[in-house]
Amino acid sequence: xxxxxxxxxxxxxxxxxxxxxxxxxxxxxxxxxxxxxxxxxxxxxxxxxxxxxxxxxxxxxxxxxxxxxxxxxxxxxxxxxxxxxxxxxxxxxxxxxxxxxxxxxxxxxxxxxxxxxxxxxxxxxxxxxxxxxxxxxxxxxxxxxxxxxxxxxxxxxxxxxxxxxxxxxxxxxxxxxxxxxxxxxxxxxxxxxxxxxxxxxxxxxxxxxxxxxxxxxxxxxxxxxxxxxxxxxx
Amino acid sequence: xxxxxxxxxxxxxxxxxxxxxxxxxxxxxxxxxxxxxxxxxxxxxxxxxxxxxxxxxxxxxxxxxxxxxxxxxxxxxxxxxxxxxxxxxxxxxxxxxxxxxxxxxxxxxxxxxxxxxxxxxxxxxxxxxxxxxxxxxxxxxxxxxxxxxxxxxxxxxxxxxxxxxxxxxxxxxxxxxxxxxxxxxxxxxxxxxxxxxxxxxxxxxxxxxxxxxxxxxxxxxxxxxxxxxxxxxx
DNA sequence: CAGTGGTCTAGACCACCGG
DNA sequence: CGGTGGTCTAGACCACTGT
Numbered sequence: 001x002x003x004x005x006x007x008x009x010x011x012x013x014x015x016x017x018x019x020x021x022x023x024x025x026x027x028x029x030x031x032x033x034x035x036x037x038x039x040x041x042x043x044x045x046x047x048x049x050x051x052x053x054x055x056x057x058x059x060x061x062x063x064x065x066x067x068x069x070x071x072x073x074x075x076x077x078x079x080x081x082x083x084x085x086x087x088x089x090x091x092x093x094x095x096x097x098x099x100x101x102x103x104x105x106x107x108x109x110x111x112x113x114x115x116x117x118x119x120x121x122x123x124x125x126x127x128x129x130x131x132x133x134x135x136x137x138x139x140x141x142x143x144x145x146x147x148x149x150x151x152x153x154x155x156x157x158x159x160x161x162x163x164x165x166x167x168x169x170x171x172x173x174x175x176x177x178x179x180x181x182x183x184x185x186x187x188x189x190x191x192x193x194x195x196x197x198x199x200x201x202x203x204x205x206x207x208x209x210x211x212x213x214x215x216x217x218x219x220x221x222x223x224x225x226x227x228x229x230x231x232x233x234x
Numbered sequence: 235x236x237x238x239x240x241x242x243x244x245x246x247x248x249x250x251x252x253x254x255x256x257x258x259x260x261x262x263x264x265x266x267x268x269x270x271x272x273x274x275x276x277x278x279x280x281x282x283x284x285x286x287x288x289x290x291x292x293x294x295x296x297x298x299x300x301x302x303x304x305x306x307x308x309x310x311x312x313x314x315x316x317x318x319x320x321x322x323x324x325x326x327x328x329x330x331x332x333x334x335x336x337x338x339x340x341x342x343x344x345x346x347x348x349x350x351x352x353x354x355x356x357x358x359x360x361x362x363x364x365x366x367x368x369x370x371x372x373x374x375x376x377x378x379x380x381x382x383x384x385x386x387x388x389x390x391x392x393x394x395x396x397x398x399x400x401x402x403x404x405x406x407x408x409x410x411x412x413x414x415x416x417x418x419x420x421x422x423x424x425x426x427x428x429x430x431x432x433x434x435x436x437x438x439x440x441x442x443x444x445x446x447x448x449x450x451x452x453x454x455x456x457x458x459x460x461x462x463x464x465x466x467x468x
Numbered sequence: 469c470a471g472t473g474g475t476c477t478a479g480a481c482c483a484c485c486g487g
Numbered sequence: 488c489g490g491t492g493g494t495c496t497a498g499a500c501c502a503c504t505g506t
Contacts, residue, residue: 007495021409022447028408034472045496050473061409066473066503075323075404079315080414084468086309170309174262175255175295180314181465184418184438202436204418213256231415234318241476268491279477284492300484301491 008044013052016042021061021072032062032070080232084180086166087143087222091135099134100164103194107149107156114146117209118216125149127156129165132194139195142223148216165218173212180208182230185223197226204228242278247286250276255295255306266296266304314466318414320400321377321456325369333368334398337428341383341390348380351443352450359383361390363399366428373429376457382450399452407446414442416464419457431460438462 020026032038035053039046053070056062060078064070091098110118110126120126131143145165147155158168185205192199204224210217254260266272269287273280287304290296294312298304325332344352344360354360365377379399381389392402419439426433438458444451 009494018409024408028405036472045498046473047475047497048495050475051494054474064473065505067471067505069472072408075320075401076409077317077319078412079317081313081315083311083313085311089309167309171262174258174306175252175310177467178312179465179467181463182416182438183461183463184436186436200434200436202418202420202434204416227417229415229417231413233411233413243475270491279479280492281478281494282476284494285475288493298492299486300493301486301489303491 008042008048010048010052010055013038013042013044013049014056017052017056018061026072028072028074028076030072032072034069078234080234082230082232086170087133087141087164088167091133091140094135096135097137099137101132101134102161103130103132105129105160110146114219118146118148118219120148120150120216129160131160131164133164138225140225142191142194144221144223146219148218151212151215151217166220169210169218173210173217176210176212176217178208178210180206182206187223191223195223195225201226204230242276242282244282244286244289247272247276247278247283248290251286251290252295260306262306262308262310264306266306268303312468314468316464316466320404321367321375321398322401325367325374328369330369331371333371335366335368336395337364337366339363339394344380348453352380352382352453354382354384354450363394365394365398367398372459374459376425376428378455378457380453382452385446385449385451400454403444403452407444407451410444410446410451412442412444414440416440421457425457429457429459435460438464 017032026032033041035046035049038049042049053062053064057064060076061073062070063073085093088098088100106128107125108128110120110124114120114126115122115124127147127149129143129145129147131145132139133141133143143164143166147165147169149156152172160168183205185203187195187197187199187201187203189199191203192201195203197203203226206222207220208222209219251266260266267275269280269283272283276283287296287298291298294310295307296304297307319327322332322334340362341359342362344354344358348354348360349356349358361381361383363377363379363381365379366373367375367377377398377400381399381403383390386406394402417439419437421429421431421433421435421437423433425437426435429437431437437460440456441454442456443453
């Protein structure tokens, strides 16, 4: 009279383990049963338990070491994941109308601070662009970008009046490594003028350097309009 | 004379796919071969290909849909992961000496803005703490915390003069959901005084609300010393 | 050196959804 | 409806590392 036994999924196991942590059955630092033991308890294959625990480890909930076993992390070294969207998508995703404007364009020898950041050689030339991004006609983001002409010489011939450098780069360099950092900055006269905010206003900014196969592609400083927030759940 | 054939690992496959994207073999938007096809090409089990592609999808490199197959993402919807450490660990991790100070403590009825954020009832009581965290004797972070006494009544009897609320909460509420957001703020008179920076200085701040099993635990506003950055690679 | 997690395999069933 | 990815299984070998 018994139908087919419901199969235990790795999601079930994750949820069950989280429940045990939540209700205090397993406390921070304590040792969990091994995979074989749990597979027996849940009556499933070890691979299923493995996937559940591997994901919990990736999420920073538990800590696994061969031979030593699996433990609940003392202070849950958790991490928040932030999507890094393209400005256009970000603005249109909020249901606002996107507009882009090129403010200035110049080809120069890379200044020292940039050479250091991107590991460029003395004398290397870069394309320096300043742009503005608008949401519903209001200034949304100031973009100060430097593109390595040694790696992307075609950038010098490209017209950035219509298409922003961000979108051009995405389709030109399909895949890349990046380092991004967030901080606060005070609006200088130029930025205050362009964003239409008071000088010295506190603004949220992101700086990102990008590499492709070990070579520097671009460096960009993005300064957001007053009051901008970046949010994540975790 | 052939020894045991080298087994193809899921890491090999990930690397190979990334190489194909990097060198332009597969362009953004293009359709990749199915799992069975790839398993045959790499001469491995489908599960191995599946794990490689599943991880690439999690990382935002590719997009998978049943029946439709797997494609390279148009604009690589990538995400940066930031570790959210406890202040003490953050400071000691930089090799600096950590010191904590409680600035003020009061039990009050939750103000309206907090009630809304944490979905509290009118009249609910909260513990309001203001603390300072020092690195090598220099003010590092200002902490403005509110703890829900309805959920954690024992907080009212706890002495936060020695141990910071953050560490107390971590060991009291082992697991929780959180929403965190980053922005820039101007130093008001109080914060400028405590952090020792000019009034109106642009400061980086994080705000976090935390829930345990659906009930609000705490809300905290963390304001960092001038020049603070949060960095990630991706 | 022995126990634990890490990974691969070959096969199977199934859910979803595009054509 | 049929092809694609999603997942589970039972078994195996291996790498790492604490004891």
